[in-house]
Amino acid sequence: MISLEFMRALVVVNPAATATTANMRNVLVGALSNELKVDVAETTHRGHGRELGAVAAADGLDLVVTLGGDGTVNEVVNGLLEKGPGPHLPMLAVVPGGSTNVFSRALGRSRDPVEATAEILASLRAGRTRTVPLGAVRATGTGAGGPEWTEPRWFVFTAGMGFDADVIARVEAQRARGRRSTGALYVREATRAFLLGRERRRPAMTLEVPGDDPVEGLFLCLISNVSPWTYLGARPVNPSPQASFETGLDVFALGRTHTLGMLRTLRQALSRRPRPQGRGLHSRHDLEELSLTADRPQGWQVDGDHLGTATGLRIRSVPHALRVVS
Secondary structure, eight states: OOOGGGOEEEEEEOTTSTTOOHHHHHHHHHHHHTTSEEEEEEOOSTTHHHHHHHHHHHTTOSEEEEEEOHHHHHHHHHHHTTTOOOTTSOEEEEEEOSSSOHHHHHTTOOSSHHHHHHHHHHHHHHTOEEEEEEEEEEEESSSTTTTOBOOOEEESSEEEEEHHHHHHHHHHHHHHTTOOOOHHHHHHHHHHHHHHOSTTTSOOEEEEOTTSOOEEEEEEEEEESSSOSEEETTEEEOSOTTOOTTSOEEEEEEESOOHHHHHHHHHHHHSSSOOOOOTTEEEEEEESEEEEEEEEEEEEEETTEEEEEEEEEEEEEEEEEEEEEO
16 A cells, blocks of 8 residues: 555545535545645536546546545546556545435445545555446447447446436436435426336336346336445435345346335335335346346436436446445
8 A cells, every 4th residue: 555645646526516515625625635645626517527537547646536426426437447447547535525425325434525534534544445346338229320339338336227217317407407406306306207207107128137038018227236226315215235345236127017016116115124025026136247128218327327318238247346445
């Protein structure tokens, strides 16, 4: 482990993140600068985090610290892994600055950014790091090119196709109009999407796992790298409770269902001891790879970021993909 005083770090700040303020940034950067050689960069546009992550990898930095939400983490990770995993890449540390901060919580970080920064410095002093698996997804049918597949997009905690992506698109549209991202906003948009949307009545997706029969007639499919999938405030939403950094990917999928069935499934996922089960519910644990196909274009997302529509996804688990400060 390199001595902290010689460790070169880049702090990537998303000033638009829900819980990030200029005063918070100054306090956290000051604490990090007391022990590390720190540069700071604020993101200014979508995809900027990815650009900064790629530059950090190319420059051979020792550490990248993100201050923002899960979208910021995802962008930086995709930049760091632009040329694939490797031992030469900078470590990643995550300070929570968004509304949910799923990946930060999965790493055991405090929800308070100041406390999380102190934890990161303590871990660096003690040399506490680990490598974690990530997911990689490729999509097809996203444009006029037809069956061509996109370059891999990395995800740290989740990817999905169908209903969940539609809810995220609705929330992003509300945020573009100035609404704040809250649990209540997600619940409201999910309710509207379920009651008014057509996908649950005409499910278009098929799940394929090597060695298993295809599962047809799905309108929602979540792929999890960790549990929980997300949070409603402090309450975890846990459709795949066995998902963890110690295994491959987990799948939670739903076929045609009615309102009471959906409410029952949600109640199970919110339980303190979640065991989702029921008619039309399909789950898989510890998968190395899977694919999704759809009869018509479906929305898809990674780490809570809507990426448009696709008619197919290919997803795989990549062990030991990235070193993180634990």
